[in-house]
Amino acid sequence: MESWEILLQQVINGVSLGAMYALLALGFTMVYGIIELINFAHFNIFMVGSFIAMWVMQLMGFTGQSHVLYGLPLTAMLVFVLCVTMVATGVLGALIERFGLRALRGVSGTAPMITTIGLSYILFNVILLGAGADTKNYSNPMPNIRWEFGDAVLHLRELILWGVSLVLMLALHYFVRRTKMGKAMQATAQDQEAARMVGVDVDRVVIITFFIGSALAGAAGVIFGLYYNYTNFGIGYTAGLRAFTAAVLGGIGNIPGAMLGGVLIGLIESLGGQYLAVRWTDVIIFSILVLVLVFRPTGLLGRASPTKS
Amino acid sequence: MTETQLQPSETAAPPAMGRETSFIPAIWNRATGIAGRRGFLIAFLVIGALLPLIDRNEGDIDAGANALAYAILALGLNIVVGFAGLLDLGYAAFFAIGAYAYGIFSSYQVQPEWWGFWEPFQWLGLVQHMTSPDGPGTVHFTVSFWLMLPISALIAAFFGVLFGAPTLRLKGDYLAIVTLGFGEIVPIVARNVPYLTNGAAGLNGVASPTLFGYSFGVQSLPFYYLGLALAGLLILISLRLKNSRIGRAWLAIREDEIAAEAMGVNRVKLKLLAFGIGAGFAGTTGTFYVAKLQTAAPEMFMFPVSVMLIVMIVLGGMGSVAGVVLGALILQLLQSVILQDMTQWVHAFGELTGIEFFKQLDLVQSIELIFGIILVVMMRFRRQGLVPERAAVTALTHAQQTAVPTRGAVAGGLAPLHRRPIDANKPLLEIRGLSKSFGGIKAVRDFSLDVMPGSIVGIIGPNGSGKTTFFNLITGLTKPDGGKVLLAGEDVTGLLPHVIVERGIARTFQNLRLFANMTLLENVLVGTHTRTTTGAIGAVLRPPRVRREEGAANERVLETLRIFGNRLMPRVQHLARTLSYANRRRLEIARALVSEPVLILLDEPTAGMNPTETLELTDQIQHLKDRGVTVLMIEHKLAVVNQIADKVVVLDHGEKIAEGTPKEVHSNKEVLRAYLGRSTDAVAEAAAAS
Numbered sequence: 001m002e003s004w005e006i007l008l009q010q011v012i013n014g015v016s017l018g019a020m021y022a023l024l025a026l027g028f029t030m031v032y033g034i035i036e037l038i039n040f041a042h043f044n045i046f047m048v049g050s051f052i053a054m055w056v057m058q059l060m061g062f063t064g065q066s067h068v069l070y071g072l073p074l075t076a077m078l079v080f081v082l083c084v085t086m087v088a089t090g091v092l093g094a095l096i097e098r099f100g101l102r103a104l105r106g107v108s109g110t111a112p113m114i115t116t117i118g119l120s121y122i123l124f125n126v127i128l129l130g131a132g133a134d135t136k137n138y139s140n141p142m143p144n145i146r147w148e149f150g151d152a153v154l155h156l157r158e159l160i161l162w163g164v165s166l167v168l169m170l171a172l173h174y175f176v177r178r179t180k181m182g183k184a185m186q187a188t189a190q191d192q193e194a195a196r197m198v199g200v201d202v203d204r205v206v207i208i209t210f211f212i213g214s215a216l217a218g219a220a221g222v223i224f225g226l227y228y229n230y231t232n233f234g235i236g237y238t239a240g241l242r243a244f245t246a247a248v249l250g251g252i253g254n255i256p257g258a259m260l261g262g263v264l265i266g267l268i269e270s271l272g273g274q275y276l277a278v279r280w281t282d283v284i285i286f287s288i289l290v291l292v293l294v295f296r297p298t299g300l301l302g303r304a305s306p307t308k309s
Numbered sequence: 310m311t312e313t314q315l316q317p318s319e320t321a322a323p324p325a326m327g328r329e330t331s332f333i334p335a336i337w338n339r340a341t342g343i344a345g346r347r348g349f350l351i352a353f354l355v356i357g358a359l360l361p362l363i364d365r366n367e368g369d370i371d372a373g374a375n376a377l378a379y380a381i382l383a384l385g386l387n388i389v390v391g392f393a394g395l396l397d398l399g400y401a402a403f404f405a406i407g408a409y410a411y412g413i414f415s416s417y418q419v420q421p422e423w424w425g426f427w428e429p430f431q432w433l434g435l436v437q438h439m440t441s442p443d444g445p446g447t448v449h450f451t452v453s454f455w456l457m458l459p460i461s462a463l464i465a466a467f468f469g470v471l472f473g474a475p476t477l478r479l480k481g482d483y484l485a486i487v488t489l490g491f492g493e494i495v496p497i498v499a500r501n502v503p504y505l506t507n508g509a510a511g512l513n514g515v516a517s518p519t520l521f522g523y524s525f526g527v528q529s530l531p532f533y534y535l536g537l538a539l540a541g542l543l544i545l546i547s548l549r550l551k552n553s554r555i556g557r558a559w560l561a562i563r564e565d566e567i568a569a570e571a572m573g574v575n576r577v578k579l580k581l582l583a584f585g586i587g588a589g590f591a592g593t594t595g596t597f598y599v600a601k602l603q604t605a606a607p608e609m610f611m612f613p614v615s616v617m618l619i620v621m622i623v624l625g626g627m628g629s630v631a632g633v634v635l636g637a638l639i640l641q642l643l644q645s646v647i648l649q650d651m652t653q654w655v656h657a658f659g660e661l662t663g664i665e666f667f668k669q670l671d672l673v674q675s676i677e678l679i680f681g682i683i684l685v686v687m688m689r690f691r692r693q694g695l696v697p698e699r700a701a702v703t704a705l706t707h708a709q710q711t712a713v714p715t716r717g718a719v720a721g722g723l724a725p726l727h728r729r730p731i732d733a734n735k736p737l738l739e740i741r742g743l744s745k746s747f748g749g750i751k752a753v754r755d756f757s758l759d760v761m762p763g764s765i766v767g768i769i770g771p772n773g774s775g776k777t778t779f780f781n782l783i784t785g786l787t788k789p790d791g792g793k794v795l796l797a798g799e800d801v802t803g804l805l806p807h808v809i810v811e812r813g814i815a816r817t818f819q820n821l822r823l824f825a826n827m828t829l830l831e832n833v834l835v836g837t838h839t840r841t842t843t844g845a846i847g848a849v850l851r852p853p854r855v856r857r858e859e860g861a862a863n864e865r866v867l868e869t870l871r872i873f874g875n876r877l878m879p880r881v882q883h884l885a886r887t888l889s890y891a892n893r894r895r896l897e898i899a900r901a902l903v904s905e906p907v908l909i910l911l912d913e914p915t916a917g918m919n920p921t922e923t924l925e926l927t928d929q930i931q932h933l934k935d936r937g938v939t940v941l942m943i944e945h946k947l948a949v950v951n952q953i954a955d956k957v958v959v960l961d962h963g964e965k966i967a968e969g970t971p972k973e974v975h976s977n978k979e980v981l982r983a984y985l986g987r988s989t990d991a992v993a994e995a996a997a998a999s
Contacts (some may be wrong), residue, residue, distance in 0.1 A: 018315050032482075035483070037482075038482045038485060038486060044861075100685060100689075103689060104688060106687070107692075109394055109563065110390065110396040110481070110485075110627075111688050111692055112688075113396055113482065113485055113689055114619065114623060114684055115395070115684065115685055115688040115689070117616065117619070117684060118400070118681045118682070118683070118684025118685035118688065119681065119685055120681070121616060121677060121678070121681030121684065122678060122681035122682060122685065123679055124677070124681075125675065125678035125681060126678065128677075129674065129675060129678060148924045176866075227478060237493075237612065238493075241486075241489065241490055241493065244486055245490075248483075248486075267781060279497070279500075280492060280501065282490075282494055282497055283494050283498065285490075286490040286491070286493070286494050289486070289487065289490055290472070290475055290476070290487060293475060293476055293479060293483055293487065294475040294476075297479055297483075
């Protein structure tokens with residue numbers, strides 16, 4: 001492979017990872033923007049999402065790599081799996097907010113964050129104990145159509161995943177900017193008290209934020225499964241940490257920032273893996289997290305200042 | 310509290326044993342309270358020392374030694390999470406650093422080539438020369454275990470400070486995520502540098518400690534007693550730190566970072582100290598643990614270890630030393646005894662009923678699920694843990710509750726509150742052209758003011774006119790865009806809040822920022838932070854100098870609290886959050902006063918007080934003047950300002966619109982307009998002018 005071909009290939013891989021990280025980062029950034037809480041349960045809502053999608057596909061009869069669909073049936077099947085997964089993880093996120101976190105809202109100190117760690121651990125272990133520790137094969141219903149640019153390859157699969165992320169992000173952008181609920185969200189993020197005073201039902205805004213963030217994490221889980229063709233109870237930890245770094249890199253609380261940060265982290269992972277070493281990827285990403293926090297704590301696009309207490 | 314603490318006669322009320330309080334809480338108070346602390350340490354050591362004599366089972370003793378190692382780790386993490394309120398999710402990384410430090414310096418893993426450089430180390434017994442027939446031979450590290458115990462603490466503390474420093478300036482949440490990342494990468498690094506660590510296979514052949522020629526070998530008993538001694542030492546260190554100037558500053562940061570800073574606590578430095586000491590505990594434990602296991606592998610230090618330690622702290626009680634030890638022991642017992650026994654019962658039940666599910670069920674595997682459930686349930690229903698950090702508040706007696714409020718005895722011949730000479734003819738505070746904008750809003754505009762020493766200056770103005778911003782600019786909580794603040798001729802513009810307190814400006818807050826879960830006494834003691842010097846080492850060793858300083862600080866605090874008569878004195882051991890609104894205001898003033906300020910800024914001191922209380926406080930503020938403190942106060946109650954202010958300044962839209970005696974200001978047209986809107990005259994005038 002020529003060096004430009006390697007570069008192109010890694011950019012293609014990086015954008016695919018980035019699309020997934022961006023979806024996952026959105027959940028962190030939205031919840032943080034509204035109630036200034038790092039939701040560690042988000043790590044494993046993502047993981048649960050990848051399992052739900054796998055089970056849905058198994059129920060539909062897709063188990064191995066043999067079932068390949070084309071055209072409309074493929075679209076319908078993917079849309080169906082995504083919808084079911086997103087609703088399920090969205091409801092999971094909303095339940096976590098309602099029964100786990102609402103009672104602790106406004107409690108200062110470490111208690112809310114510790115609760116999200118506990119919830120995350122529960123999700124993690126329920127899947128571990130229920131589904132087992134072994135890595136599960138994911139079925140791949142997408143045809144193996146590929147475009148070659150020299151030795152670099154772009155699969156239809158990747159194009160579909162990019163499209164899914166893009167559509168979801170545009171839908172989110174439209175929702176936040178144009179709908180009444182979206183505006184209530186923006187208002188709550190700026191000043192919860194003031195929003196409450198002008199009639200915004202803050203509890204409802206918060207639970208919907210959790211629903212949407214978790215639904216996007218579910219979609220990211222589906223993308224993970226379809227991209228790597230496997231899932232495992234442990235995927236939430238690494239991916240979650242990277243997605244969080246993406247959210248910080250873009251500017252925590254900033255929705256376009258999370259999308260940008262996600263793609264950048266995806267590219268850093270693939271290019272860093274190529275030109276440095278895969279085993280050092282996590283160290284590189286962690287260094288980026290620390291460097292951003294030291295030198296530009298508001299992130300690339302900036303918003304809420306992390307120094308405010 | 311400390312043994313040197315002065316107990317005022319008002320607080321020496323007998324424990325309430327009337328109808329309202331039952332006997333059991335009284336015992337519980339005692340067990341978890343002041344008297345129980347030393348007793349806890351002694352009981353822990355005695356019971357711990359006796360256990361191996363009762364249970365001689367090697368496996369049990371080994372489990373006990375492990376439990377002690379985790380108890381020490383939990384104690385260290387408690388300093389970070391419980392005392393200073395910093396959520397550290399990568400604590401196991403420091404454990405790993407301590408473990409690998411000893412592992413590398415006491416095994417055959419790293420064998421550099423021998424040359425002259427190593428000879429001095431050989432004389433010191435730190436290395437051995439491994440001769441080889443063809444060449445200079447190699448170096449074998451043989452650093453003593455006993456030497457490595459403190460060195461590992463220092464190495465781990467160094468890494469703690471290195472990674473804490475960039476993030477401790479930010480909000481606490483970021484520390485959680487950075488430590489999570491750090492906790493993940495340390496095992497990765499350990500795996501990726503096999504030269505030092507033997508990678509994933511793990512470091513083997515770590516030397517066993519020897520003591521006076523006696524080798525610990527693979528027996529559990531010596532490790533058990535060593536662990537017990539270390540745990541006892543660290544319990545003592547934790548208790549002493551907590552009840553010291555340093556510990557109070559940590560708790561203050563945990564409760565309210567901004568208020569702590571405004572009371573003179575250097576928050577970045579103290580957070581780093583907590584982080585470093587916590588890491589140090591972990592480093593020492595790492596060395597202990599790896600010497601016991603004689604091997605170290607990356608898997609031993611992953612995220613689940615950090616979570617388990619947090620579960621121990623949450624279960625026992627954040628910030629509670631006895632609670633954390635209890636939490637650690639309960640979880641170890643659960644893991645190594647209870648779940649195993651229960652699994653056998655469940656299997657027996659499965660055999661009995663023939664249900665396959667119960668035959669297969671292994672409860673030990675569900676330990677992490679149980680951890681998650683413990684975290685959620687404790688946070689939801691019992692956030693203070695099994696053994697709360699604070700004993701329940703003893704109720705006041707009926708007599709104390711119904712006592713007629715007395716005014717304090719300030720008028721008597723007390724020393725001035727501060728000890729520095731002030732030039733009475735020069736302004737104490739000079740403000741020159743101070744400005745601050747937030748976005749497009751000019752909160753304070755080109756503001757200048759002189760405050761003469763020994764005067765009371767009132768600042769009035771409509772809500773939103775920039776009064777509190779002005780206070781924030783003086784005290785360093787907000788950085789000005791322009792202008793200067795001079796205190797006794799010295800430029801203090803833009804200094805950090807804690808430095809400004811040290812220079813002699815103290816403040817109270819409009820919306821009350823007390824340390825809610827600390828007692829009244831501790832709240833006010835935090836105010837003495839800049840006037841005392843005890844450091845972490847002094848707090849642990851408690852030499853006579855430190856005891857004297859603690860005693861003097863306590864006296865100072867009680868003397869200051871007496872300003873408010875019997876309002877606060879009977880409640881000195883109560884938590885600040887139990888106070889009434891008016892008493893909270895009084896407590897904030899007392900907390901500011903013990904920092905021995907030359908200038909005190911009071912932000913609406915009488916807000917929320919009834920007329921009698923207002924009158925009482927007005928008097929007390931006047932007395933402050935007699936004791937040499939200059940007062941700058943924001944106040945909405947004009948009656949108060951009129952009565953005691955020597956000078957009144959009126960702010961509107963960030964600008965000074967009037968300054969003068971109360972009388973002059975009240976007849977000022979601009980002031981009337983700002984407060985009452987335009988009068989009909991003014992409207993007519995304006996119409997005529999246009």
